[in-house]
């Protein structure tokens with residue numbers, strides 16, 4: 001399990017755990033992915049719409065930082081609640097690309113853990 005966590009942290013292929021998933025650093029194209037693993041040839045997007053499953057993880061990953069930002073603003077200011085929520089939302093926006101990437105990586109690992117077969121017909 002720690003091997004998987006390390007591989008997720010390095011954002012590498014869920015099968016060989018060597019090939020990179022993304023083609024460029026986050027700031028140069030946050031969803032620029034390889035179609036296949038450069039090391040083992042695993043097709044990352046198994047089927048059309050495959051990464052919709054990543055939305056669940058995106059949601060889960062979003063809650064802690066968004067909540068922390070809102071609570072911090074709430075604590076540091078005497079603003080109305082709706083203004084705190086709005087500012088919290090805006091302050092969270094820069095984190096969206098990173099969260100989206102991590103959600104895709106985690107989704108691929110979870111999906112392939114339960115369904116390790118090669119691309120579905």
Ligand SMILES: [Zn+2]
Pocket residue numbers: 013014015016017018019037038039040041042
């Ligand atoms: Zn691979």
